[in-house]
Amino acid sequence: MIQDANDIVRGAVIHADVCIVGGGPAGITLAITLAQSGRNILLLESGDLVPGEDARALNAGEVADETLHSPPDKYRERCLGGATSIWGGRCVPFDPIDFETRPWIDHSGWPIGYDDVEPYYAAANILCEAGEFEYDARLAAPGGMRPLLRGFTPEHFDTNGIERFSCPTNFGRRYEPRLRALNNVRVLLRATAIRLRAAGDGSRIESLEVCGTRESRFSVTADQFVLAAGGMETPRLMLSSDDVQPNGIGNAHDLVGRYYMCHVAGTIGSLHVSGPADQVWHGYDLAPDGTYCRRRISLRADVQARLGLGNAVFRLHHPRIGDPSHRTGPLSAIFLAQKLISYEYAKRLVSDVPPTPGIWLRHGLNAAIDAISTIRFLGHMVRDRLLAERKFPSIIIRPRTNRFSLDFHAEQVPNPDSRITLGSSKDRFGNRQVRIDWHYTRKDIETVSQSFYLLRRDIRKQAIGELTFAS
Secondary structure (H helix, E strand, C coil): CEEEHHHCCCCCEEEEEEEEECCCHHHHHHHHHHHCCCCCEEEECCCECCCCHHHHHCCCEEECCCCCCCCCCCCCCCECCHHHHCCCCEECCCCHHHHCCCCCCCCCCCCCCHHHHHHHHHHHHHHHCCCCCCCECCCCCCCCCCCCECCCCCCCEECCEEEEECCCCCHHHHHHHHHHHCCCEEEEECCEEEEEEECCCCCCEEEEEEECCCCCEEEEEEEEEEECCHHHHHHHHHHHCCCCCCCCCCCCCCCCCECCCCCEEEEEEEEEECCCHHHECCCCEECCCCCEEEECEEECHHHHHHHCCCCEEEEEECCCCCCHHHCCHHHHHHHHCHHHCCHHHHHHHCCCCCCCHHHHHHHHHHHHHCHHHHHHHHHHHHHHHHCCCCCCCCCCCCCCCCEEEEEEEECCCCCCCCEEEEEEEECCCCCEEEEEECCCCHHHHHHHHHHHHHHHHHHHHCCCEEEECCC
8 A cells, every 4th residue: 555654643653564764666676575475564755656846855965076976966866666767777787796805906895796696687677677687699689689890809898798778667657556456565655764763772773763744753663674765865864863873873883874886987989980880780679578788898807807907888879969070960959959958968968069159050050961860860769769668778879970989887996985974954854964975096097997998909909990089
């Protein structure tokens, strides 16, 4: 069942076998799964069925350096479904090496291994509606997926790994009917977890203080509490709960909120591919079940170990949108319309090219001269992304000049100086908001730069084209 926390009587005490804080993909999945055990499950979600400004305001906070990290109220939503209400749908399993203790990476090593999580990936793929658990391009489609660069067999990279894409599935919208139908699952919306109340000796959580949007406070007791509120709100709640343990719940060693990681990602370089246009396929293939799949270029595990690098992947991407020398109508149309695009994607369109009247004119000419391609692209985006239930995952445009840039995602090494703490400002419930202090390290830079040079070497060696740092 799904209820409103504002309907709970002030001062009431609710009991459950398991209380889950956070109605995002993890919380919803856990609630549905644990319901099969017959236990009484309480799922608390701070937001409503859909995003709203009042709930979003609770995500506000401070950033130590805004040139390094976006404000904490960007890219996050408080609603049933959580992050899946705004995600792009990319699904990729971890690599076995990601879990290992690696002598060349300080603080590396997980308390679990790949073999511990692998049995659950197939079920996760189903929940995410990302097709079967098959991430090898040679097996994901009948006869194998099209090669990324025809004839390219790199020495340091694997080009057979793929990304699969969810619809993207909004877990709130998709699984709301199931949550309503489960008699032993109770979902409370607009229920913000305020403070964990620990036993006097700090050995266990005795209760959780919760507040509705009308500030009608009540308590929850449970045999087990699960914090599934994400990488910012979970440490915030633990640090705020300092009645018994002065540094916060579970923070005796000052580790709660430390080692905060973000994406080390961006667009880099310029790849001019030799030969005809059909030498390259940087788009998506369809799996038999209709799931969009895309190859990527990933640094092999043995190369990471031999050279002391972190994990890294590259994808072929269209050339820099801001430079009109690409002479591609659809790209210029995107540049001209960038103010109409959402914050996340518009941020990636920011270019070093000064937006002078001459630049705008050249983009206008590109869009006009290449008008047929521009119209086709707009039709494709309306049909296959805006209106489709399973949406085309991203902008894929074949450049007229056979020149591409590279998108990269690199592993960030564990860094104790990157952390989530409590700031000086407070939300409307009186709780201190988060403060984000994120840093990258020399090893992060080394992983990206060395991986780039290795890829350039492999491309040159096989005469596929020329990869340079120039945009």
